[in-house]
Amino acid sequence: MKELICIVCPKGCHLKVDEEQDYAVTGNSCTKGADYGRAELTHPTRVVTSTVRCEGGAYPRCPVKTNGPIPKGDIFAAVSLLDGVTVKAPVQVGQVVVENICGTGVDFVATRNM
Numbered sequence: 001m002k003e004l005i006c007i008v009c010p011k012g013c014h015l016k017v018d019e020e021q022d023y024a025v026t027g028n029s030c031t032k033g034a035d036y037g038r039a040e041l042t043h044p045t046r047v048v049t050s051t052v053r054c055e056g057g058a059y060p061r062c063p064v065k066t067n068g069p070i071p072k073g074d075i076f077a078a079v080s081l082l083d084g085v086t087v088k089a090p091v092q093v094g095q096v097v098v099e100n101i102c103g104t105g106v107d108f109v110a111t112r113n114m
Contacts, residue, residue, distance in 0.1 A: 004040055006033040017041050045069035050108075052082050052097055057089035057114035064097050068106040077102050089114045 025037035051061040091114040
């Protein structure tokens with residue numbers, strides 16, 4: 001039995017997920033909480049935020065994030081892809097900085113105009 005706090009909404013339900021009973025979830029107030037509890041134990045994913053170097057902009061670093069969740073096990077590999085990346089101003093919010101991270105189909109995109 002694993003205990004989690006649901007992060008889908010601000011309610012923060014205290015979930016209990018029973019791995020031995022086909023990931024049965026209790027403590028959730030809605031179906032989204034049950035889906036979150038099962039997914040967190042069977043295939044955890046995260047949206048990743050970071051920065052990349054920026055030349056010619058107002059700041060030396062440009063904030064980026066994934067435009068969708070990636071498997072939790074790919075986070076370090078994904079962030080290491082950013083080590084050699086330098087963007088040149090102008091940069092627009094939503095501009096793709098790195099495509100298809102670790103073969104997931106998810107991209108790193110800029111989150112600030114530079």
